[in-house]
Amino acid sequence: MKLKHLLAGVAVIALGALLTACSGGGSKTSSSNNSSGKTLTVWCWDETYNTKAMQDAIASYKKANGKQKVKIVTMAQDDIVQKLNTGLASGNNKGLPNIVLIEDYRIQGYLTSYPDAFSDLSNIVKKDDFSSYKVAAGTKGGKRYGVPFDSGVAGLFYRTDILKKAGYSDADMQNITWDKFVQIAKDVKSKTGTYMMTQDPSDLGLLRIMMQSAGSWYYKSNGKTVNLANNQVLKDGLKVYKELMTDGTVEKVSGWDAGVAAVQKGKVATAPTGSWYSSTIQGAKDQSGKWRIAPIPRLSGDDSVNASSIGGAGWYVLKGSGNVAGAKDFLKKTFASDPKLMNTIAKDIGAVASLKSALKQPNYQAEYPFYSNQKVFNDLLTWAKKVPEVNYGSGTYQIEDVLKDPVSAIVKGANVDSTLKDAQTQAEAAVKNQ
Amino acid sequence: MKDNLARRKNRMGWGFFSPSVILISVMVFIPMIYALFTSFMAGPPVNMHWVGLQNYQAMFSDKTFLTAASNTFLYLIVQVPIMLFLAMIISVMLNDNRLKFRGLYRTAIFLPCITSLVSYSLIMKTIFAPTGIANKLLMDVHLIGAPIQWLTDPFWAKVLIIISITWRWTGYNMIFFLSGLQNIDTEIYEAAEIDGASRWKQFTRITIPMLKPIILFTAITSTIGTLQLFDEVNNITKGGPGNATTTLSQYIYNLSYKYTPNFGYATAISFVVVIAIVVLSLIQLKAGGEDK
Numbered sequence: 126m127k128l129k130h131l132l133a134g135v136a137v138i139a140l141g142a143l144l145t146a147c148s149g150g151g152s153k154t155s156s157s158n159n160s161s162g163k164t165l166t167v168w169c170w171d172e173t174y175n176t177k178a179m180q181d182a183i184a185s186y187k188k189a190n191g192k193q194k195v196k197i198v199t200m201a202q203d204d205i206v207q208k209l210n211t212g213l214a215s216g217n218n219k220g221l222p223n224i225v226l227i228e229d230y231r232i233q234g235y236l237t238s239y240p241d242a243f244s245d246l247s248n249i250v251k252k253d254d255f256s257s258y259k260v261a262a263g264t265k266g267g268k269r270y271g272v273p274f275d276s277g278v279a280g281l282f283y284r285t286d287i288l289k290k291a292g293y294s295d296a297d298m299q300n301i302t303w304d305k306f307v308q309i310a311k312d313v314k315s316k317t318g319t320y321m322m323t324q325d326p327s328d329l330g331l332l333r334i335m336m337q338s339a340g341s342w343y344y345k346s347n348g349k350t351v352n353l354a355n356n357q358v359l360k361d362g363l364k365v366y367k368e369l370m371t372d373g374t375v376e377k378v379s380g381w382d383a384g385v386a387a388v389q390k391g392k393v394a395t396a397p398t399g400s401w402y403s404s405t406i407q408g409a410k411d412q413s414g415k416w417r418i419a420p421i422p423r424l425s426g427d428d429s430v431n432a433s434s435i436g437g438a439g440w441y442v443l444k445g446s447g448n449v450a451g452a453k454d455f456l457k458k459t460f461a462s463d464p465k466l467m468n469t470i471a472k473d474i475g476a477v478a479s480l481k482s483a484l485k486q487p488n489y490q491a492e493y494p495f496y497s498n499q500k501v502f503n504d505l506l507t508w509a510k511k512v513p514e515v516n517y518g519s520g521t522y523q524i525e526d527v528l529k530d531p532v533s534a535i536v537k538g539a540n541v542d543s544t545l546k547d548a549q550t551q552a553e554a555a556v557k558n559q
Numbered sequence: 560m561k562d563n564l565a566r567r568k569n570r571m572g573w574g575f576f577s578p579s580v581i582l583i584s585v586m587v588f589i590p591m592i593y594a595l596f597t598s599f600m601a602g603p604p605v606n607m608h609w610v611g612l613q614n615y616q617a618m619f620s621d622k623t624f625l626t627a628a629s630n631t632f633l634y635l636i637v638q639v640p641i642m643l644f645l646a647m648i649i650s651v652m653l654n655d656n657r658l659k660f661r662g663l664y665r666t667a668i669f670l671p672c673i674t675s676l677v678s679y680s681l682i683m684k685t686i687f688a689p690t691g692i693a694n695k696l697l698m699d700v701h702l703i704g705a706p707i708q709w710l711t712d713p714f715w716a717k718v719l720i721i722i723s724i725t726w727r728w729t730g731y732n733m734i735f736f737l738s739g740l741q742n743i744d745t746e747i748y749e750a751a752e753i754d755g756a757s758r759w760k761q762f763t764r765i766t767i768p769m770l771k772p773i774i775l776f777t778a779i780t781s782t783i784g785t786l787q788l789f790d791e792v793n794n795i796t797k798g799g800p801g802n803a804t805t806t807l808s809q810y811i812y813n814l815s816y817k818y819t820p821n822f823g824y825a826t827a828i829s830f831v832v833v834i835a836i837v838v839l840s841l842i843q844l845k846a847g848g849e850d851k
Binding site: 529 | 601602603604605617620621622623626635689710711776796797798799800801802804806813815816817818819820821822823824839
């Protein structure tokens with residue numbers, strides 16, 4: 126009988142322990158903040174890109190501040206997102222990094238869901254030092270939480286040889302509208318047989334580029350009100366999108382790799398996308414000297430400018446992992462202020478900085494033979510200054526998933542107004558609980 | 560004395576089964592109950608509040624959920640019968656003593672299900688790319704004039720998913736049917752042959768009824784597997800084009816990790832999947848096992 130009691134006791138204790146572990150979400154775990162000087166851990170994705178940039182930063186930081194150790198853990202972005210969510214949601218800070226790279230589209234969601242998890246970096250991130258839209262992405266309630274990293278500034282990568290065959294010079298490609306782009310696409314297809322670009326019907330990045338060029342988004346500027354129905358910019362963007370998807374000038378592909386393959390095999394004439402695509406394009410060494418980058422096209426009305434952004438990320442400091450001061454000092458002396466580091470990064474991975482002072486650096490003023498001796502870094506960073514600020518809100522990807530089917534319905538001929546109105550209702554329900 | 564022995568035996572019994580009871584409670588039952596509570600809550604993960612049945616009600620007007628649910632049930636209704644029928648036919652053919660190299664065929668057909676889910680998905684994606692080998696073959700034999708957009712057309716993308724999971728899992732189910740067939744006495748077939756029953760009649764009147772328990776078992780496990788379908792869809796089409804191939808499991812994953820997390824809603828959908836599995840299994844048991 127005694128054993129029974131004992132076992133019952135053990136069971137109760139186990140149960141109790143588990144319940145406290147489960148309810149840990151509400152209570153603050155007492156994390157050790159006295160661990161200053163300890164090794165800093167950084168999480169980021171993409172070995173050849175972000176990790177490389179971080180390694181450059183660590184090398185330059187170590188020169189001046191010998192002691193601090195910094196460790197990089199590289200994993201897929203999906204895994205970082207998942208680990209952060211489970212870690213922060215359970216309130217268990219063990220195993221979370223000190224510094225983490227978060228995509229601009231996602232950060233508002235984190236800042237909303239876990240308001241106490243991130244350290245306020247306002248005093249190390251000077252607003253005027255960076256492209257303004259990059260600072261806006263990581264700002265909430267007037268506080269700046271992120272050190273902007275790579276600029277997602279958009280450009281129209283194009284093949285000079287193919288466009289020449291279709292009758293367009295480099296001057297013809299500068300500061301065009303999307304209507305003009307559609308026209309050029311038709312000429313390229315009919316005169317050269319080449320597709321203008323590839324498009325994955327499940328990836329609405331093109332619409333995002335169009336919206337931000339006019340300062341619009343899936344959300345209104347408060348980041349809370351869903352902005353699909355009666356969004357004139359979105360409607361104008363959809364008109365262009367529908368034309369591109371139906372007039373046979375665009376090759377439809379599925380997935381990222383298929384788009385990359387098309388570019389590298391020389392099967393498309395242009396790629397309207399983010400500056401980070403540059404290294405991918407340069408993978409096709411045989412096409413050196415055949416590419417240039419023009420400003421991204423603008424929408425005809427809507428105060429749209431020939432500058433936009435897609436993707437891009439920033440560095441964030443997690444409070445609960447300790448050594449906040451060390452992490453802040455590291456970022457302050459590297460990504461938040463060092464144009465020389467940006468110069469090195471530009472050379473190593475081709476990332477366009479968000480830091481304005483990088484513009485004067487030698488690699489930013491250099492001419493690149495691959496891009497027909499264009500000063501591509503100079504041009505991209507110059508366009509980045511003009512990119513309108515938008516509030517990405519906390520549910521960009523969620524709204525976009527809701528919007529995918531309506532967009533393909535619109536491409537097939539559905540009424541734009543009523544379809545967007547339905548999508549608005551759906552999206553509102555989807556992001557209601559955030 | 561006797562009392563003492565009984566008590567000691569009793570004690571031994573407790574000792575043996577209590578570790579597993581405690582472990583299964585801590586690892587499975589308590590999280591399940593906790594999840595059930597979570598499914599009645601909403602809000603950001605660190606600050607969830609009770610909302611009653613709101614999560615369950617929201618599903619009825621959530622088009623993404625309805626699309627995911629109808630896709631999942633479409634896979635179930637179309638794919639499971641095709642797969643089980645194929646598995647049965649193949650196993651009957653392989654069970655024929657006159658067939659040579661049976662072991663080789665058996666291995667070949669079983670092999671797909673030991674390949675990694677991700678790598679076979681990627682291979683399927685390559686085979687069915689617009690310029691892939693599938694389109695090339697079909698065009699070479701003049702079955703189609705233009706390449707089929709397997710990955711970007713909503714209809715063909717679903718067909719591709721069904722083809723993929725059928726390829727992967729038919730061999731797995733075939734093994735169960737083979738073992739079932741080995742338990743059927745050959746004398747029954749001999750008697751049937753003497754009575755003049757054709758091969759087809761033997762198949763429908765003897766083989767299928769004798770395999771009934773196996774059919775029931777494979778139907779239930781396949782139903783569960785299909786309702787939890789995730790890997791193939793996530794790797795081949797990512798749920799696209801649009802949401803045309805997305806499944807409930809993928810939606811649950813997206814709600815928890817891809818979007819700003821909404822664990823309440825995600826667990827509510829998980830419970831709907833559980834209920835669907837229970838109901839479907841009960842129906843199958845009722846329909847397939849009444850003579851037991």
